[in-house]
Amino acid sequence: KQEVTQIPAALSVPEGENLVLNCSFTDSAIYNLQWFRQDPGKGLTSLLLIQSSQREQTSGRLNASLDKSSGRSTLYIAASQPGDSATYLCAVRPNSGYALNFGKGTSLLVTP
Amino acid sequence: DAGVIQSPRHEVTEMGQEVTLRCKPISGHNSLFWYRQTMMRGLELLIYFNNNVPIDDSGMPEDRFSAKMPNASFSTLKIQPSEPRDSAVYFCASTPWGRLNSYNEQFFGPGTRLTVL
Numbered sequence: 001k002q003e004v005t006q007i008p009a010a011l012s013v014p015e016g017e018n019l020v021l022n023c024s025f026t027d028s029a030i031y032n033l034q035w036f037r038q039d040p041g042k043g044l045t046s047l048l049l050i051q052s053s054q055r056e057q058t059s060g061r062l063n064a065s066l067d068k069s070s071g072r073s074t075l076y077i078a079a080s081q082p083g084d085s086a087t088y089l090c091a092v093r094p095n096s097g098y099a100l101n102f103g104k105g106t107s108l109l110v111t112p
Numbered sequence: 113d114a115g116v117i118q119s120p121r122h123e124v125t126e127m128g129q130e131v132t133l134r135c136k137p138i139s140g141h142n143s144l145f146w147y148r149q150t151m152m153r154g155l156e157l158l159i160y161f162n163n164n165v166p167i168d169d170s171g172m173p174e175d176r177f178s179a180k181m182p183n184a185s186f187s188t189l190k191i192q193p194s195e196p197r198d199s200a201v202y203f204c205a206s207t208p209w210g211r212l213n214s215y216n217e218q219f220f221g222p223g224t225r226l227t228v229l
Contacts, residue, residue: 031216032216034217034218036220041225042222042223043203043220043221043222043223044203044205044220045220046217046218046219046220049217089155091155091218093216097168098143098160098162098167098168098216099145099157099160099168099171100145100147100155100157100218102154102155102156103154104154105154
């Protein structure tokens with residue numbers, strides 16, 4: 001069974017810092033990997049999706065990379081802002097199925 | 113586009129009562145997923161449908177849970193009888209599975225927060 005791990009579980013940084021969130025997965029046979037943002041008491045907002053054939057995707061201040069062979073993905077947030085405070089979830093869709101396997105998330109707090 | 117719509121947003125019920133959660137996927141999406149989120153276990157898949165047909169229900173915890181998708185624009189998740197351990201946030205997601213130029217990105221609804229007393 002695919003296991004998805006996110007490190008760190010929680011992170012607090014001052015505004016303006018660049019930061020990296022990590023995601024690892026045990027089975028490299030993936031179809032794609034998706035990063036989500038979840039605000040307290042809210043649903044999930046899709047941030048970036050990387051196909052298995054891709055190495056990275058960028059959207060604004062966000063950059064996600066994928067190293068399928070080593071089972072790792074990173075989400076880079078540039079020039080962090082207090083509005084970036086949320087829980088960030090990594091999810092992997094395996095080749096053999098269609099449902100996403102989620103990590104437990106990284107809770108990010110950006111302080112002014 | 114209104115996105116994935118779920119109702120109710122919050123549900124408080126007593127143990128033993130029947131609970132029905134509802135989901136309307138994004139128009140044109142032919143795959144629908146039900147997930148459950150708890151502090152202990154995180155987000156887990158319960159069941160998913162493709163073209164209204166259940167494909168994988170191995171995540172449904174037990175016979176008390178059932179899900180239907182009578183048409184492309186509506187799905188229900190029913191718990192009968194409900195128990196306190198069913199308390200969680202239930203999310204519905206949809207995707208245009210298999211469509212040309214689709215990356216199968218999943219779009220989530222706002223969730224239903226269920227509390228069983």
